Amino acid sequence: MTAPPTKEEILSTMKEAEPLLAFYDELSSEEKSKLYKQLSTLNLSEARQWFVDSEEQRSPSSAEDFRPIPRSHHFAQTELHEVVLDQLWNTGMDAIAKGEVCAIVLAGGQATRLGSSQPKGTIPLGINAAFGDSLLGIQAAKIALLQALAGERDHQTPGKIHWAVMTSPGTEQATREHVQMLAKHHGFDFDEQITIFSQDEIAAYDEKGEFLLGTKSSVVASPNGNGGLYSAISAHLPRLRAKGIKYFHVYCVDNILCKVADPHFIGFAVSKEADVATKCVAKQQGELVGSVCLDHGKPRVVEYSELGAELAEQKTSDGKYLFSAGSIANHFFTMDFMDRVCSPSSRLPYHRAHKKIAFVDSNGDVIKPEKPNGIKLEQFIFDVFELSERFFIWEVPRNEEFSPLKNHQSVGVDCLSTCQKDLAYVNELWLNRAGAILNTTNRLFLKTMASYNGENLQELRHREITDQSIETDHEINKFFVNH
Known part of the structure; x- marks a missing residue:
């Protein structure tokens, strides 16, 4: 094993690291190597400048600068006729059958708010709706199901959906092992069909900008935000283009209701010749999610605080919020657009987040602050929207498509129990639409592979679904998770 460099050797190429080497001489050889390896990845010289630049955010916009996305570019799925939806579905399925779709899952975040040491996408859900019983497990099953549906309608060799998984140094290994297990189960060719890549980490700062x-x-560092996608995936784009990928569906790992590679969404964007499209839900009163709107005529996501309470609460004549498009981090990009915005040096602006950050003080003691004491920087995925030339919104029903797993169970919102409840609600909705008669005391979960969007449930029409029939009747229980 190579001896770690001396303190002087590190400082000869990395003078910014000096305060981080305060205890270097006390460390074991293994610890020195670990610290040096981390320092080598953190780009400390540029990170100093990022902190300075992050203070000078874009000049604040005023109420006169904001406009809603025009109705000609904002479509609500629930307002479209079934014939139109079927056409969009077929357009999306055609792209899938031809192997033109890549689903990118943003899975680099650490599940600190959940109190878990596992990556969020691998945490057991306690549902068993899909092999792996995890968010990534449900998503893998949806990809497998879509491929099967594309094969049925195409009567040829169906295309594969390419699955790209963005991890971070802290989640990469566990996520890779979990995805390898899922790929083996579903018969995905791991090397051909799956790309696992890691976003950069960025050092955290105290309030003066010191590391x-x-x-x-070890240095306090965290993933550089979901906008880190563009620099991280740039090296993989030529290979994906060579495979025939034309369209990307980008989504967050934590949404249990996410329709991965959604044919309706992809079909909509393709039919509109969009280079960027984003899924939204109608905002609810007092909700603090970002609003997708125009700022000086360019699309972007505006935070509630920037929009201001007056504009945020403004309504149209039909009683809807004027700025109603709530962002849910669910996007469509064309390959040509990604080629334009992605490069190893893609540097979107960094945004500051004021955080409580535990750190080691000059005496070597770990300090756990009670209030925010430092700054973490992150890039936002939607900061490229303003570069779009044909931008569209696809609005979907919140209760059918958006239920994120963000918080510990004790919070009671966006936690495991609400995810379970929301998934059961969607499954019951599909069963009711299919004409099944529900008469159960337990919560119902369909197997993920049984239906993507409520289709293929016609066998259950006029059938009574009871706790007993789910356990004993094979014609019924093949659809359900049997608890």
């Missing part, structure tokens, strides 16, 4: 040690042998 922080988390332990004597």
